Amino acid sequence: MKKASIILVISSIILALFSCTDDDNNTVTNPNTTSSSKGNFVIEQGVASGEMAITNISHLILLALDQEDVLHNNGATYPIITKEKLSASQTGDYPMILTLDFGTDTSVCFDSRYRSGKITATITSPWKDSLSTIEADVQNYYMATHTPSYDSTILAYEDITECSSNMKLKIKCLGLKNGYNNELYPTQYITTDSASISTTLGNVELSTSRYTYYTEGFGTLTYDDDKTISTLYSNGTAIDKKDNSWTWNSKNVTSSSEGLPYFAYNRACYWFISGDIKLLYKKISTQKELTHIINFGQSNQTSCNNNASYTSNGTSITITLP
DSSP: OOHHHHHHHHHHHHHHHOOOBOTTTOOBSOTTOOOOSOOOOOHHHHHHHHHHHHHHHHHHHHHHHHOGGGGGGGGOOOOEEEEEESSTTOSSSOSEEEEEEOOSSOEEOTTSOEEEEEEEEEESSOTTSTTOEEEEEEEEEEEEEOOOOOOTTSEESOSSEEEEEEEEEEEEEEEEEEOGGGOEEEEEEEEEEEEEEEOSSEEEEEEEEEEEEEEESTTSSOSTTOEEEEEEEEEEEEEETTOOEEEEEEEOOOSTTTOOSSEEEETTSSSEEEEEEEEEEEETTTOOEEEEEEEEEOTTOOOOOSEEEEEETTEEEEEEOO
């Protein structure tokens, strides 16, 4: 299926399922309505998609370095993975240029996501080495999931989520760093000065810096026991297809009453599994400001799904991660 066809199908489904909201603040005007022909851009969806894309790109690079076979299970043809020495004269594998090419036509990959585009990374040394750096150039990287998220007890905005991203991402291994809960963890520092995230209904431009702490699994050779928690600060702009625009920033919550002061990702799951992000945004035309906390799950959550949620005027609204 061509990428354009997939996006057309996704757009049609989203427009059929998208719930009634107020343009300024995504307030649910009729909590009993579960479908509408009105498709509003949801900043929470765009920001969560951007953070998911950054995490997913990092995950794919590390899998290609450590366990390339995982990316080709279930008979997946893509990505085409190449590993080249940075210089023909060097004796070891590093510095390395790693390329993950998902092609120009979307195809189903190892985790049942649809993907296309290319990720090229220059890697100075094995990524677990202290001060190793990965500089990734992400070009038209597209991913979409067909995992349902509808729950009859809450209002579901989307059943299918997709996003396309372009960015230059830097991942640096800091070794043991004093981080969350004042403990030492193997730590990555992940930054991008400018990332462009495109969804069906709008676009998000963002810059971000995040610390990713490996709380489990760093010392083993397999990926599926790796557990990380991340703290971050991101900011940027957003615009929808109707030319409404916003400025925004997101960060960790600072009060236990608001949620968990991190978001967690287990590499055995394809999406964030728990934690919270506090999102503050302002609509340019009205200067109206809003704050929502995006929740990815409780600290004891064990199920793996692509759902996140936030609360608007007392109504829980589900968004899906790509």
